[in-house]
Amino acid sequence: MSPKKKKPGDPTPEVGAATDIAPVGRGQSKPPHERTADEDLDVVDWEKVAAMGEFKALLAAKRRFILPATIFFILYYFALPILVGYAPELMKTKVIGSVNLAYLFALSQFFMAWIIAALYMRAAGRFDGMIAAILTRLKKRRR
Amino acid sequence: MTTALLLFLIFIFITLVITYWAARRSSGASAFFAASRRITGWQNGVAVAGDYMSAASFLGIAGIIAYQGYDGFMFSVGWLVAYLTVLLIVAEPLRNAGKYTMADVLAYRLSPRPVRAMASLSTLTVSTFYMIAQMVGAGALVTLLLKDSGISYQTAVIGVGLLMIVYVVFGGMLATTWVQIIKAIFLIAGTVLLSILVLAHFDFSFGNFFDAISRVTYHDKDGAEVTKDFLTPGLRFKPPYGALDLISLGLALIFGTAGLPHILVRFYTVPDAKTARVSVVWAMVLIGSFYIMTTFLGFGAATIVGRDFISKNGGTNMSAPLLAQALGGEIFFAFISAIAFATILAVVAGLTISASTSFAHDFYTNVIHHGKERRPGEEVRVARITAFVVGAISILSAILLGPAANVAFLVALAFAVAASANLPVIVLSLFWKRFNTRGAVMGLATGLSASIGLILISPSIMTIDPATVTGAARHLIQADPLFPLENPGLLSIPLGFLGAVIGALTGRREPQAEAKFAELLVRANTGIGAEKAGGH
Numbered sequence: 001m002s003p004k005k006k007k008p009g010d011p012t013p014e015v016g017a018a019t020d021i022a023p024v025g026r027g028q029s030k031p032p033h034e035r036t037a038d039e040d041l042d043v044v045d046w047e048k049v050a051a052m053g054e055f056k057a058l059l060a061a062k063r064r065f066i067l068p069a070t071i072f073f074i075l076y077y078f079a080l081p082i083l084v085g086y087a088p089e090l091m092k093t094k095v096i097g098s099v100n101l102a103y104l105f106a107l108s109q110f111f112m113a114w115i116i117a118a119l120y121m122r123a124a125g126r127f128d129g130m131i132a133a134i135l136t137r138l139k140k141r142r143r
Numbered sequence: 144m145t146t147a148l149l150l151f152l153i154f155i156f157i158t159l160v161i162t163y164w165a166a167r168r169s170s171g172a173s174a175f176f177a178a179s180r181r182i183t184g185w186q187n188g189v190a191v192a193g194d195y196m197s198a199a200s201f202l203g204i205a206g207i208i209a210y211q212g213y214d215g216f217m218f219s220v221g222w223l224v225a226y227l228t229v230l231l232i233v234a235e236p237l238r239n240a241g242k243y244t245m246a247d248v249l250a251y252r253l254s255p256r257p258v259r260a261m262a263s264l265s266t267l268t269v270s271t272f273y274m275i276a277q278m279v280g281a282g283a284l285v286t287l288l289l290k291d292s293g294i295s296y297q298t299a300v301i302g303v304g305l306l307m308i309v310y311v312v313f314g315g316m317l318a319t320t321w322v323q324i325i326k327a328i329f330l331i332a333g334t335v336l337l338s339i340l341v342l343a344h345f346d347f348s349f350g351n352f353f354d355a356i357s358r359v360t361y362h363d364k365d366g367a368e369v370t371k372d373f374l375t376p377g378l379r380f381k382p383p384y385g386a387l388d389l390i391s392l393g394l395a396l397i398f399g400t401a402g403l404p405h406i407l408v409r410f411y412t413v414p415d416a417k418t419a420r421v422s423v424v425w426a427m428v429l430i431g432s433f434y435i436m437t438t439f440l441g442f443g444a445a446t447i448v449g450r451d452f453i454s455k456n457g458g459t460n461m462s463a464p465l466l467a468q469a470l471g472g473e474i475f476f477a478f479i480s481a482i483a484f485a486t487i488l489a490v491v492a493g494l495t496i497s498a499s500t501s502f503a504h505d506f507y508t509n510v511i512h513h514g515k516e517r518r519p520g521e522e523v524r525v526a527r528i529t530a531f532v533v534g535a536i537s538i539l540s541a542i543l544l545g546p547a548a549n550v551a552f553l554v555a556l557a558f559a560v561a562a563s564a565n566l567p568v569i570v571l572s573l574f575w576k577r578f579n580t581r582g583a584v585m586g587l588a589t590g591l592s593a594s595i596g597l598i599l600i601s602p603s604i605m606t607i608d609p610a611t612v613t614g615a616a617r618h619l620i621q622a623d624p625l626f627p628l629e630n631p632g633l634l635s636i637p638l639g640f641l642g643a644v645i646g647a648l649t650g651r652r653e654p655q656a657e658a659k660f661a662e663l664l665v666r667a668n669t670g671i672g673a674e675k676a677g678g679h
Contacts, residue, residue, distance in 0.1 A: 046662035049671070058668060066231050074397070077224045081217065081393045084376040085386020092375055097350050098357035102213060102376050109220045110431045113227055117427050120230060124420055131669050138671075 054137065058130045065123045069116055076112055080105055146477035147288060154329075154485045155306065158322045162310050165318035173674070175315035175523045176243040176500050180676040182320055182412040188425020190320045191409050193327030195222070195400075195426070196433055197490040198280050199554050201330060202483055204434075205466070206459030208441020210450060212359070212373030214380050215441055217389060219434035221396035226430065228401040230423040233566075235416040236573050236667035237407060242674060244497075245407045245565060246505045249572050251663050252656040254580040256510050261587040263505040265564045266404040268591065269557045270498035271533065273405075274491050276553035278303060278541035280460070281487040286546055287457040288464065288480040296546045303484075304538035307492040311499065311530040315523075316412055319492045326482075326489035331433060333482045337463070338436045340470040341443035356442045361450035373445055384627045395632030399558035402565030405497040414676035440466065491537070499529040547616045552603030552629070556594060559631050563639035564590030571643050573667060576660040578643075581650025586643025593638040597631030600624060 049055055084091050084102055091102035173179055182190070200222065207215030241247035246262035278300055285299030310318050345351040357372045371378065380389045400406065410419040444453065444462035448469050453462050464483065468476035503526035508516060516522055544550065568586040571578045598604060605624040608617045626634075666672050 046659075046665050049665045049669075050661035055665065055669070059664075062668070070227075070231055073224065073227045077221075077397060078390065078393060080220065081386070081389040084217070085380070085389050088376055098353040098372075098374065100374050103216070103374050106213075106216055106220050107435070109224055110435055113224050113427060114431060116227055117230055117424050121420070121424060124417075128417060134669060135671070 049134070049138070052134065052137075054130065054134045058127060058134065061123075061130065062127055065120065069120065073112065073116055077109060080109060146474055147480040148294075150477055150481035151484050154325075154481060154488075157325065158306075158310065158318075158488075161321045161325075162314035162318040165314035165321065168317065171520075172243075172523050174317065175526065176408075176496075176504065177411040178316040178320055180412060180414050180674065182422075184413065184418045184421030185425050186320070186324060187409055187413050187418070187422035189327045189429060190323040190412075191406060191422060191426035192429040192433070193323035193330070193489055194405055194409060194493040195430060196327065196330055196486065197277060197554075198284070198483060198487045199276070200434075200437075201334075201486055202280075202284070202460045202463055204437045205440040205444055205463040206453075206461070207379065208373075208437060209444035209448070209453060209462040210459055211379035212356070212371070212442070212445065213376050214378050214389075216438065217376075217380075217392070218396075219437045221393050222400075223427065223431045223434050225396045225398075225400035226423060226427045228397055228566075229406070230420065230427070233401040233407070233569060234410050234419045234423050237569075238410045238413065238416045238419040239670045239673045240573075240663055240667045241411065243408070243411055243504045244501050245402075245404060245569060246501065246509075248667075249568055249583055250505075250509070252572065252659040253578075253583050253653070255514065257580060258583045258587075259505040260510045261584050261591075262565075262568075263501045263510070265560060265587050265591050266501040266505070267498055268595075269404055269560050269565075270494045270501075271536065272553040272560075273557040274494045274498075274533070274537045275540050275544070276550045276557075277487050277491050277494070278537050279544055279546065279548050279550045281484070281491075282541055283546040284460065284480075284483055284487070287461055288483070297542055300538055300541045303488055303491065304534050304541075306488055307495050308531055308534040310492045311495045311534075312527045316408075316496055319489075319496045320409075320412060322489045322492055326485045327429065329482050330486055331429060333479055334433055334436045334440065336475075337443070337467055337470070337479065338439035340475075341439040341447065341466070344443070344447055344470060352442070352446075355446040359445050359450075373442060387633060388628045388630060391628050391630040391633035393632075394636055395555070395558045395562045395630050397562075398566045398636055399560075399562030399632070402561035402569065403557070404501060404561075404565070405493045408497045408500060415673065416670050443470075495530050495533050498533050499526040502526070502529040502533075545614070547614055552598060552601075555603065555630055556598050559594035559598065559635055560591055562590075562632055563594045563635040564588075567636070567640040567643045571640075571647070573663070575647070576657050577652070578647050579650050579653045579656055582643045582645075582647025585646025586639055589642025589646075590635060590639030593635040593642075594631050597626050597628075597635055600626045601629055601631060602627070603629055 083105070091100065091105070093101045095101055095104055168174075200218075204215055204218055207218065209215075237245065237248055240251055244262070244266070246259045246266075249262055250258045281303045282296040282300040285294055286296050289299075310322055314322075342349075342352065345355065353374070356374055358370055359373045360368060360370045363369050377385065380386065410422070413419050413422055440463050444466040448462065448465050453459065453465055456465055464476055464479050467479035471478075503522050507525045508514060508522050564587045567590060568583045571586065572583060599620075602624040604618060605620040605622050606618040607621050607623065628634075
């Protein structure tokens, strides 16, 4: 299907034009006129970026949050089927009126997921700042 | 009954208008496959929720809770917590380093052709099986809900199939996304309303509600009256294998969601990784609220409608609609029924577009034609044809299987394949420098065959039915199951990981792949070089 006609003088880049195909993958690179601004930044010495102190700090910061968070949510989640499966009598304990421990623990999983998501959003804001700093530094380097 | 039909026709009309609008706006590959990457965070979040909350969750979960109480709620929990895997590990790197499919990320450092071929096979398997389950469900529902309106199972299946083809072929990802959004809003609205009515029935007293749940009375299959505490675990997952099955189910949900192709493609429709992250959080808010409300739907059906009545009026899947009928009369019954149809329609459209994208982008362009389009627009044209073929195959299989077919295991299979084949290779290719082509191909192949193989010898396929069960509802193999669990995840996920690691370690090292690791790392973590939102 050919791209729709553009209004004369319309500066919008043509996205999804015929050439817009599979640029990722080994050994293929986009022709220069298709690169995004970021790609033009530094066509790109990936090794150099990967070796930047700021980039390493970003990875370390992400790891410091994501790894413990992942381990925690997996342990917390699997505690539920394990307890329900292997300690059913304990989980049948009534806590509030007719509501038992099994139901309350299951319900708490929802709040656990939401709280981790909220904490991650806050941490990710910090990561975004670090990424922006890396991009600014790369831009400066090119000028 | 005609009210349900009318409401459904209104939904069809709205979605067709959207498709017309989307078809006029979109042109080109990025528009067709990724809605020009201009979907906003909340929109994509609602659409992810819509893609995820299928008829299996709306009708299925309400039914399982109504019949088996607490154990059904365990599904609800896993379905939400699974999104933490998506949020923390998969969504952002995928958006940053890929273009249209998960295979883009896998093929990034590795030999593209074998990796894409396997990834595409896995995607098509997941999508097609999932879709057949949805289509059979759609047809069966129609025969139950609209039994007085003269619409047969065949008509319903063909109608749903044709509509989904129209959405995808003409409207592409933009139309599919908006169909998803509208459906999700209706579904949440219906669920909130139903939950409020359930609480109102108990005079807005949680105490009364939970007291009723702890004393549910029904007749078992021998006709004896039993009273059970439905908040007690173990009504579905019974010894000796119940506990293991529960853990296995949890594994499949937690690791499978982040490997479901129709969820992953959604993250390519937003402008950048940050928006992808925001959309996961939106999805988590909606999905979590929805699954908490399954408490009211399921337990409400158990206490207000009762198992005996549900069994006489269509069985488990009718629990939610019958609850609506009991609380809100015919109009509300029609409303909930129409939502159920809309749900199925939207989910099959989402599945169709992810299957077509994978076939056209991964298999046709990149495997057969080495990543080159021979004619402009060829990739999109192939995707449209694929959508048509996929639609036709699902219509035919759903008609051949018939409304009574026992297809619930197909959904379990889809999650198992996603968790055992897709997720291990996505994670390893993102985080392990030494990972290579052989590892990816072996991981995908092992995960895929282990899931399918184990399901084939599981109780879902191998069970001796009593003589009262007839026709398509009978299990395929009348023998005792060789593998005792319904969910193969406990075994197939480690096998998938093991296959990938052994493949990588026994294959030759790929200096080129290892050299590109730095590039992938930088791209995945910073978004440098990721394709931006397009103009129109």
